[in-house]
Amino acid sequence: MPEITIQTASRIEFVDITQQVQRLISDSQMTDGLALVYCPHTTAALTINENDDPDVVADIQRKLAEWAPQHDGYLHREGNSDAHIKASLLGSSQTLIVTKGRLKIGTWQGLFFCEFDGPRRRRVWVQLIPAKESAARSVNNVQ
């Protein structure tokens, strides 16, 4: 299973992993299909948003902190319920289109790993699934 490792440096930090996912795709044989990018952690998430102006990510982080402050009378005793809540809000995975061996994303989009309880060493898994034509092509290779 192709995997990306990320060492975060702060409690809250968004890391643009678009190019790392692209490299995994380039290393594979897949030309057309989808890439399921999956975060196996419960206090982190994945999101797609603008990666040009870092103020966008800062604004997202600020509103998330207003909605789910770090300390808010939570029942869970590990002190990171805010991180769990934000993880469910943004989601544990993102699914991206691959065409001609390249991620097909919007001009201003980047894929971010969202750390909500760092600093930690994190992993992200990438499952590649071919579209019809790729499947047919892979079959030709088999024969």
Add this chain to the structure above:
Amino acid sequence: MPEITIQTASRIEFVDITQQVQRLISDSQMTDGLALVYCPHTTAALTINENDDPDVVADIQRKLAEWAPQHDGYLHREGNSDAHIKASLLGSSQTLIVTKGRLKIGTWQGLFFCEFDGPRRRRVWVQLIPAKESAARSVNNVQ
């Protein structure tokens, strides 16, 4: 890559694109699999919810506006941070089941394109991925 274009008329507007996605599926050869519907814009999103009573969408839009008001001391200077934030909350894609050439969704469900910074001309991409049986069938065609 099959694509849908949408001309929105307001700053905030949810457009039901279920039938447009269904037409793309009908035009394809795929009978069973999934449809990844992808929004390449960072100030718009996709969501699945009730498309019978338009008050449901109005209620969703109102709460989103309460959580992320248009003006709220954001750092990003383009005046649309609220739209970026809502895009990450609802998500850039939705993945739908296809069986017997039809979208398999709930009785009350519709797929909405969510405009948060219109009016604009927008695009949505659709990647179709076959399930096992379809893959096998496509292989028979190749031989």
Add this chain to the structure above:
Amino acid sequence: MPEITIQTASRIEFVDITQQVQRLISDSQMTDGLALVYCPHTTAALTINENDDPDVVADIQRKLAEWAPQHDGYLHREGNSDAHIKASLLGSSQTLIVTKGRLKIGTWQGLFFCEFDGPRRRRVWVQLIPAKESAARSVNNVQ
């Protein structure tokens, strides 16, 4: 279409369905690919989060209720707009990785069906999509 049925007992209730999804995968022939788990209801959702300490789910439910109270001057007259709003926030589907016939999820992760307008009898659909190797293998079987 493989299906899970869930009878919820309360208005708000998260049900861990990880093992039920695993059983559907075990019953299938698929070893590597993805499982699209889909909720066809507009007042329920799916999320992935910690399934070890039930306080995590309780904290998530409490914040969701603060953001979208049951009664809040909603336009939709069925009295369950809060449930529709929460459904769009968490999402109608989750996509999971399958390797060697097993769900590949994080150590602390579980997949939850999120009831927001129960008690009701609910369904969840599971679409299995093979990765490249599985597709090739299925082809060999065909020949």
